[in-house]
Amino acid sequence: MQLRIPGPTPLPDEVLQAMKRQMINHRGPQFAEMFHEVTATLKEMFQTKGDLLILTGSGTGGMEASIVNTLSPGDKVLSLSNGAFGERFADIAEAFGAQVERLRFEWGRAVDPQAVRQALSHDTGIKAVLVTHNETSTGVTNDLASISAVVREFEKLLLVDAISSLGAIDLPVDAWGCDVVITGSQKAWMAPPGLAMVSVSERAWQAHAQARMPRCYWDFARAKRFLEKGQTPWTPALSTIYALAAALELLQREGLKNIVARHARVGAKAREGVKSLGLSLFPEDSYASNTVTAVRAPEGLDVKRLLKSLREEYNTILAGGQQRLEGKIFRIGHLGYVNEDDIEAVLEALRVALPQAGFNG
Amino acid sequence: MQLRIPGPTPLPDEVLQAMKRQMINHRGPQFAEMFHEVTATLKEMFQTKGDLLILTGSGTGGMEASIVNTLSPGDKVLSLSNGAFGERFADIAEAFGAQVERLRFEWGRAVDPQAVRQALSHDTGIKAVLVTHNETSTGVTNDLASISAVVREFEKLLLVDAISSLGAIDLPVDAWGCDVVITGSQKAWMAPPGLAMVSVSERAWQAHAQARMPRCYWDFARAKRFLEKGQTPWTPALSTIYALAAALELLQREGLKNIVARHARVGAKAREGVKSLGLSLFPEDSYASNTVTAVRAPEGLDVKRLLKSLREEYNTILAGGQQRLEGKIFRIGHLGYVNEDDIEAVLEALRVALPQAGFNG
Structure with a gap:
């Protein structure tokens, strides 16, 4: 089975095996040791000396956390949006009472x-x-x-949704001065979904001290206080932390530079392969992602039928388009546990499935 | 290893094995089938015909969800509190702007x-x-x-933290007219932490329509809309749902009545055993829980030392007291995957460890 959606991603066997470890006391010394170690390794991968918090929830929970911990109702926020997830980030801020100005860019183009x-x-x-x-x-x-x-020039707070980039695409959090950066365990991290990992800069803590949006579950200060004793304020997704620990061991062994280079190779291969099939990319070439390739559905191609036949006949799971892009694109996820052979397999499946779904190159 | 804290609880082998299942598409047909089935089984266990939502987060996240989905800032709320978790529920409501009146009862006594x-x-x-x-x-x-x-007499909305009871202690949600009832996967459910499961009554939906507390991640309406197509709004804790599905199969096979009876037997055995060691219960006898036994630390007993020696020398993990009860009680968790033999093992460990920690009966 080739699961090639942009998360959840396939898991290495070492990670799957870690998942079946028996429960332990989340307030005991064994947990504390593991939690400190996972946190320290994540800080390396985030390239930050700031705080790193692990929250039980999906990436969207981490996005909500970044907002409610740093802002107050009525605060003016500039949202840079060029897709569904940019809109989601803005929606969350708005739901909690921020005054959101949306600087929108055409979907498929980059933020300028x-x-x-x-x-x-x-x-x-x-x-x-x-x-x-x-x-x-x-x-x-x-x-x-x-x-x-x-953003640094203007000394504004910078909240970054790096859910599907961090750990696969270079993001030196401190060097770039990002204040809160969010990722999710099921993306580059080769772990199951269920954890959001966020970095918090000194500036973000200063904002936190003033921030009056209501919060309890996502509160960074509570998470930091408990982290000091190797705990979480609320019972954490223990098995997913086991998995993350196992995955981080593999990732550390490979090394961040090599991981980023691998994703660059895999991304390039996906883009070239797709073009060689007579298809074209949805995004502008120079900003095409190394973790997910969005392909424009050509005239005649029935995307729904394509995805169904890939799934049922060729054991290959790709993703469709979201919201206004439904039926207009399909997407190949290539992040986390992925190499060139996986892309080759996807391209081979596409080669036979595309004509059956109405596209003849 | 006897992990006898009130969650996470030990997991049956069938559940651990389910955890190592490979990832699937959380927006595909396989997931939808599993998700619908798990939801349907949970509704039976909740004894409800209302809605049942599965949220990725810990039980406290479910508590926050119950509040932000049904209330508006300024709403008056009566909190019935006789312990740390009652206080937590009230704290969350207050954090989101409810006007909370705390009706407090002595810790160890029941709500009157x-x-x-x-x-x-x-x-x-x-x-x-x-x-x-x-x-x-x-x-x-x-x-x-x-x-x-x-509460029904007065036609108020009733939000119930049943995190450590549901699935172990009888709670017929519809028959008792409970509007939102919350539980967590790592308690009676024999699954790892990471999921909150909540029931939502028709009255709760009416409240939802008026509720103006800010929310996005926890929003019930989004969860319900996605559930209709067998999905969740945000990527769910997939492996934990695998585990929950496996655990529910075991629980269904045993049957809710038998499960409740087993917890009653196990609870009685824990209480009798503790007394036979010369200890006394912390709570009043007639309200002592069938899922967790709180034991009053007698004169001379060093609770910290007791827990350490149980852990290091007798492979038995019990819980201490929380907040103002730290050092004053210890707790034996007996919910989920537990039977009389497990309690026997705990009692044997206590029998030898107690004198070493300063208690001579």
Whole structure:
């Protein structure tokens, strides 16, 4: 089975085996040791000396956490949005009472740092900027290095949804001055879903001290206080932490540089392969993501039929388009436990399935 | 290893094996089938024909969800509190802007339904009542049948923390007219932590339609809309759902009545055993819980030392007291995958460890 959606991703056997470990006391010394170790390794992968918190919930929970911990109702927020997940980030901020200005870019195009500069010059009341590093819905990786540089110029708080990038695409959290960065266990991390991992900068803590959005479950201060004794405020997803610990061991062995290089190779192979089948990418080429490839559905192709036949006849699971992109694109996930052979297998399946779904190249 | 804390609990081998199943597409037909089945079985165990939602998060997340989905800032709420978890429920409501009136009972004693009636007669502005069915911190099971009858009399919304009772202690959700009932996967359910399961009554949906507390991740309406197509709004803790599915199969085979009877036997055995060692219960006898036994630390007993020696020398993990009960009690968890032999083993370990920790009966 080739599960090639942008998360959950297939898990290495070592990780699956770790999942069947018996329960332990989440307030005991064994847990504390493991939790400290996982936290320390994640900090290396985040390239941060700031705080790193592990929350039980999905990535979207981490996004909600980043907002309610740093903002107050009425705060002005600039949302940089070029896809479904950018919109989601803005929606969450709005749900909690932020005054959200949405700087929107065409889906499939990247966020333009110059436009961000203009927006920030224009409106000095903005407190925080929300950005999606890798927009999973369109297969675009935004130029976070440039965006964060602009945000730093204006000394705004920068909240980054790096759910489908971190651990696969380079994101030096401290060097780029990102204040809260969120990822999810089921993405690059080769672990099952159920954990959100977030980094918190000193500036984010200062914002936290002023932030009046209501929160309890997601509260960073509680998480930090408990982390000091190797615990979590609420019972954590223990087995998923076992899995994450096992996966991090593999990732550390490979090394972050090699992991990033592998994703670059795999991404390039996916893009070239797709083009060689006569298809074209949905995003602009220069921002195409190394973790997910979005393919434009050509005239005549029935995406639903394609995905069904890939699944039922070729053991290959790809993702469709979300929201307004439903039926207009399909997506190949290639993050986490993936190498060139996996992409080759997907391309072979596509080669036979595409004509059956109405596309003849 | 005897892990006898009130959750996480030891897992049966069938459940551990289920955890190592490979990832699948959480938006595909296989997931939908499993998710519908798990939901249907949970509804039987909740004894409800209302809605049943599975949220990725810990039980406390489910508590937060119950509040933000049914209340508005400024709403008056009556909290019935006789322990740390009752206080937590009230704290969450307060964090989100509810006006909380705390009707407190001595820790170790049960909530008095008569006092609830008085409080509700006295203050007609109350919109909802928060209650802990089984107060894990003190080992008390409140008389929810009587409490819910009073709350129904006054037609208030009833939110029930049943995290450590449901699936082990009888709680007929519909018959007792409970509006939102919360439990957690790592308690009676013989699954790892990471999922909160909540029932939602028709009255709770009516409250939801008016409720203005901010929410996104925990929103019941989104969860219900996605459940209709066998999905969750955000990526769910997939492996934990595998485990829950496997555990529910075992639980269904045993049957709810037998499960409740087993917990009653095990609870009685724990209480008798503890007394036979010359110890006394912390809670009043008639409300002592069938899922957790809280034992008063007698004069001379060093609880910390006891727990350490049980852990290091006798492979037995018990829980200490929380907050103001630290050092004053210890607790034996007996819920989920547990039978009389497990209690026997704990009692044997206590018999030798107690004198070493300063208690000579």
